Amino acid sequence: MARQINVIKDGTESIFDFKKVDRTKLYGKRKRVVLDEDGENCVKAEISEDGSSIIRSGMTMQAYFDPEGEWVENSRIVGLDEQGNPVDKVPSTLGVGQPLEEVEPGVLSQNQTIAVYHLSPVDFDESLKTQLDAGSIFRFPFNYRADYSAEVGFLLSNDAGVFVLVTKAATPQWCQLKAVAVESFTDDSEIDDDLDFEMF
Amino acid sequence: MRKLHITNEKQRDATVGMLTLKPDPTPHMGLPGVDLEYRRYIGAAESGLHDSLVQALGEDYAQALVDGDPEIDMEYVGQHIGRSDRIYLSHGGKVLHHAPEELEVIINPDGSERERRAPKDVLANVTEEIPARWTGKRIKKRDVVRRFVLTRSVPLQHVDGLTYDFLYGMAKDLHDSDEMMLMGGGESGKQPLILIPNGSPYRGLLEGRVDGDRYILLLHLSNMELKLPAEGEKKA
Numbered sequence: 268m269a270r271q272i273n274v275i276k277d278g279t280e281s282i283f284d285f286k287k288v289d290r291t292k293l294y295g296k297r298k299r300v301v302l303d304e305d306g307e308n309c310v311k312a313e314i315s316e317d318g319s320s321i322i323r324s325g326m327t328m329q330a331y332f333d334p335e336g337e338w339v340e341n342s343r344i345v346g347l348d349e350q351g352n353p354v355d356k357v358p359s360t361l362g363v364g365q366p367l368e369e370v371e372p373g374v375l376s377q378n379q380t381i382a383v384y385h386l387s388p389v390d391f392d393e394s395l396k397t398q399l400d401a402g403s404i405f406r407f408p409f410n411y412r413a414d415y416s417a418e419v420g421f422l423l424s425n426d427a428g429v430f431v432l433v434t435k436a437a438t439p440q441w442c443q444l445k446a447v448a449v450e451s452f453t454d455d456s457e458i459d460d461d462l463d464f465e466m467f
Numbered sequence: 468m469r470k471l472h473i474t475n476e477k478q479r480d481a482t483v484g485m486l487t488l489k490p491d492p493t494p495h496m497g498l499p500g501v502d503l504e505y506r507r508y509i510g511a512a513e514s515g516l517h518d519s520l521v522q523a524l525g526e527d528y529a530q531a532l533v534d535g536d537p538e539i540d541m542e543y544v545g546q547h548i549g550r551s552d553r554i555y556l557s558h559g560g561k562v563l564h565h566a567p568e569e570l571e572v573i574i575n576p577d578g579s580e581r582e583r584r585a586p587k588d589v590l591a592n593v594t595e596e597i598p599a600r601w602t603g604k605r606i607k608k609r610d611v612v613r614r615f616v617l618t619r620s621v622p623l624q625h626v627d628g629l630t631y632d633f634l635y636g637m638a639k640d641l642h643d644s645d646e647m648m649l650m651g652g653g654e655s656g657k658q659p660l661i662l663i664p665n666g667s668p669y670r671g672l673l674e675g676r677v678d679g680d681r682y683i684l685l686l687h688l689s690n691m692e693l694k695l696p697a698e699g700e701k702k703a
Contacts, residue, residue, distance in 0.1 A: 440683075
């Protein structure tokens with residue numbers, strides 16, 4: 268059975284099937300292709316720094332290595348907090364009723380949206396539907412698969428239907444008169460990468 | 468720090484700082500008390516890739532893998548990959564030593580190809596000369612988040628006392644009205660924002676908050692509406 272998003276408001280559970288919505292499905296996309304002298308598509312590859320190896324797609328793997336250079340099995344890897352202490356795994360929230368909390372729009376707008384799902388109601392609490400139709404926005408814990416941190420889901424609706432926006436929490440800093448933005452010559456490249464809008 | 472040239476309601480312009488809004492910290496992966504390095508290594512030589520194995524052993528090579536590990540090149544597999552450079556290979560697998568021809572391909576929402584054309588360079592329309600303009604089009608915050616997917620948010624910060632007053636005033640106006648302001652790019656000030664050359668166009672929506680003499684001014688960028696694909700395009 269397909270997994271579902273379950274939410275609970277005032278003790279009543281609503282259940283939804285869901286489907287991802289992405290930009291390509293709405294607007295299509297534009298991509299650049301590289302052609303060789305015969306007009307055929309080229310293939311991206313890498314060449315090692317010393318020029319000795321050409322690395323094609325499918326030839327590389329990634330893994331954790333300890334200070335002695337030994338490979339560390341993925342099954343041993345755990346989530347660690349900022350102090351380096353292990354944290355508990357967060358189970359998937361799919362199929363498990365999650366409590367809804369009504370929030371102001373500004374709570375959603377400061378978070379960074381990483382996925383959008385369109386919901387199809389299987390069992391829709393009438394009271395919840397009424398509040399969503401009136402413009403209410405609800406927050407709930409969302410975790411697609413078990414890992415070490417849950418994302419933040421926002422449930423809302425508009426004329427096109429009911430949606431969940433999956434987000435990463437972010438906290439903007441308050442600006443004060445005495446703390447001005449300063450020119451930095453050390454981290455420009457990092458910030459430039461951050462502002463590569465094409466990546467979206 | 469990147470800078471943004473921007474106007475306020477009176478079309479006064481100033482150049483302010485653009486910061487990065489980073490997600491709150493989440494757990495990182497590792498082993499307690501051990502400094503691990505996450506790195507790439509060679510998992511298969513070219514002779515171990517599917518096409519090479521088919522050529523050497525035929526389509527049905529599964530048993531050969533079990534019997535003799537022909538896909539593993541002991542001289543090569545496991546090598547750490549350090550720095551590398553991007554290259555292009557021709558369809559015949561040869562390294563290209565000259566700049567290749569590029570084409571831009573436009574793909575419809577249903578996955579079909581609409582057009583192939585020479586790439587067009589697109590200029591940024593928010594620059595040192597052209598500000599992001601306050602269009603005067605206000606939208607309630609609640610309507611914005613129910614209509615647009617805010618792909619990215621850029622905090623704006625003053626660079627001196629004058630720009631503090633400038634940005635604080637914008638933030639307070641939007642805070643008090645509980646609205647966001649649509650920002651426009653280009654000479655007309657009505658186009659979606661293109662912040663870098665050949666960048667994607669984004670709707671820019673400015674949100675302000677104030678608390679005493681403190682402010683937050685976020686330029687939200689959106690390249691997606693909260694809607695469903697048109698009926699004929701759903702099968703994509």
